[in-house]
Amino acid sequence: MKVKMDDNEKCIRKEFFPDLDDELCEKDVSNVFGFISLFDHVLTEREAGECQVMSYSMALENGHLDTYLAGERKFVSLYTAMARAGVLYNHRDGVLRLDSQDPGLIDVFVRSLREQEFMDVYFLASSVRLVGGYDRADMVVMKKGPGWQELALLVADAGLALWERRFAGVAQVH
Numbered sequence: 001m002k003v004k005m006d007d008n009e010k011c012i013r014k015e016f017f018p019d020l021d022d023e024l025c026e027k028d029v030s031n032v033f034g035f036i037s038l039f040d041h042v043l044t045e046r047e048a049g050e051c052q053v054m055s056y057s058m059a060l061e062n063g064h065l066d067t068y069l070a071g072e073r074k075f076v077s078l079y080t081a082m083a084r085a086g087v088l089y090n091h092r093d094g095v096l097r098l099d100s101q102d103p104g105l106i107d108v109f110v111r112s113l114r115e116q117e118f119m120d121v122y123f124l125a126s127s128v129r130l131v132g133g134y135d136r137a138d139m140v141v142m143k144k145g146p147g148w149q150e151l152a153l154l155v156a157d158a159g160l161a162l163w164e165r166r167f168a169g170v171a172q173v174h
Helices: 009-016 022-027 045-050 056-062 065-082 103-113 147-157
Strands: 002-004 031-037 087-091 094-098 120-123 128-131 137-143 161-164
Touching: 009 087, 009 094, 031 147, 056 065, 065 103, 065 128, 065 147, 094 103, 137 147, 147 161
Parallel strands: none
Antiparallel strands: 002 094, 031 137, 031 161, 087 094, 087 120, 120 128, 128 137
16 A cells, blocks of 8 residues: 655655765764665776676667566565565655555565666665666675675575675675
């Protein structure tokens, strides 16, 4: 079920969807930042240039749609499992609450993975914020603590990789 969060929308956006510019993130000591990716390492420029499935449109153009869709299914399966208690969806029309059974939820995930309309969702069960991104890597924001290791296990079970973002250096893969 889709429910528009009219009441206190400003407060909801501030609490669950704060700005994520690099300077603010670097100073944030209460959260951990990272990426969920199909790739187990940050691709070099050469690797990225040679990758035939970097995006949906590229895979379609290069005749590798089946390979792309296999990776997409991993993300959708993981995100659907994470959405068991629903999500808050920071949409241009307002903040919506989507239940895990809402047929539109899968569409939100797929449109973001295909780089058509990037998602910004907050998973209620795990208190994880996920912001869709380019090149098969979505940004993760969550409070520091044991939840990060639990997320790393879920991500690994889905056949994906979780990188922790280090602002003073290179991403660390978990």
